[in-house]
Amino acid sequence: MKYILAAYATAPVTETWQPELQARYLNGIKQLGNIRGIEHPFTGHLHPHDDQWFLENIDPGWDFVFTGVPGIMLRLGDHAAFGIASDDAIGRAEGIAFYRQMREAVLKLNQSLGRKAVDFIQLHTSPNRARAASSTASLIASLEEIQSWDWDGAQLVIEHCDAHIEDAAAEKGFLTLEEEIQAVQSVNQRCGCDIGLSINWGRSALEARSVEGPLSHLRQAREAGLLRGLMFSGVSPEETPYGAWCDTHMPPAPVFAEGHFAETSLLTAEQIAKSLEVADWRRLDFLGIKIGVRPRELNAEERVAYNRDALAALDMCTERELSGVI
Template sequence: MKYYLGAYAASPNHSGWNAELEVAFYDELKALPNVKGLEHPFLGSLHPYDDSWLLANIDPAWDYVFTCIPGIMNALGQNPRFGIASLDEEGRLAALDFMQQACTAIHKLNAHLGRSAVKAIQIQTAPARHKAASSKAALQASLQTLMSWDWQGAHLVIEHCDAYVDSHLPSKGFLALADELEVLTQLNIHLPAAQRLGMVINWGRSVIETRRVEGALEHIKAAQAAGVLSGVMFSGVSDQNSEYGAWCDSHQPPRLSEQVLHGEPGSWMTEQVIWQCLAAAGHAEQLPILGAKIGIRPMSASIEQRIDYVRNTLAIFDRYFAATP
């Protein structure tokens, strides 16, 4: 089995751009045998610093899943009404313009590789509901527009982020899972199977929302029951105020254990709960999107240390599939 890796979260370039350092990091990534490709961050252009650098240094065999959350969070910092689910029409159209830039970047990457290498694009249902109004109707209208564009085969999926709830301040605070699932199922009624929209569950963001480990499992089961589960990305979280922060979407590695030698002691994302989620997904090996995104602390960690964390995390998946008939 091979998996997608949100490698940008583990990059040694955490506060600037050093091309030489990133080359060394990518060379190590390309040597990992169980990496299918990258969950690639989209901020408005193909690469946040240098498109040419990216095209010259990626593995031509890798596949890609774009994630729009880095660019969306940047945009929300400037305009809290930004988002494809926004009731503010100006904010909704700004989000569609951003998505058009993502579509252009996908074309550029595919053209360079000479194939449809971008398999999916993860869309998030901004804005934050405690700062601006959003709705299912606005989301549906935006998705209908996006479906009319040429994505060169990339699957359109909503990545569920922690929804706004009354009990605590959110990290993202976007639409509720039930609302997202309702819109997806309504739109999918009229679509052939190959064009149906999907849902990706991010483990950490579901736990941030629910404040329970079981929350991620419940979200996976809900998306599965709705017939739209397209993937699971594993990214940890904790209630402890470590270098990662309490209840922060900082992509904690799995919990340290006898088998996970490079992990985070306070992480709620244990090997056991990862296995439970993979089992709940049902034929997890067939999911179009399956992988991990982990951040590394301390920030001064070497490339070798960063790769050790990545290798240990992906080994959890390998052990699951080796043990599953």
């Protein structure tokens, strides 16, 4: 089994752009034999600092899953009504324009690699409802337009983020999964398209404040016939360097001795196995890992090691699930 790795979430954090350091990290990621490709962050350009550097340093054989979360969060800081689910006309138009820019980046990457290397586009249903109004109707209108564009073979999925819940502090505060399912089903039926859903384990656990959250979301998306992808991120209810109930992509809890893990993470081997079973993981279009690391001062090699061990943990769980051990 080969996975999608959100390598950007573990990349070295520096005050200024340091291409040599980033290349050293990415070269380490290239040595991981069980990845099929990476989840790639879009902020407005193909690469936040240097498109050509990116094209020269990626593995040309990788597949790509684009995510707009980093760019969306930046824009929400300037305009609270930004997003494709926004009831504000300007905010929704800006959200659509953002994905039009992403499409150009997808075409540039595919053209450079000489193939349709981008498999999936993860859409997100901003804005945060605590700061601006949003609705299923607005999302439907946006999806109808976005799906009409030529994405050069890439399929659209909504990645569910933690929803706005009354009297609870949300990290993202976007639409509920039920609303996203309703919107996707409506657009698929009206337009004859095949938009799907993807689940991030940590974000669903954060929303529910429980390990039952991811299982419930996976079950709902699967029963709706829309589940396409599952990315594993951890989360903790305890105050840790990753925060308590924060969307910081905490690594899994220890799965094997001397690995690079996070002690209080709710993402245990047992929870990975349960989620794989509920997701019917062998039918998924993509499966992977998205982790951050603490402390931020970790060097490039240590950052690669965290990804290596998280992927090894996922390998162990899929192998055991196949053999019926778990």
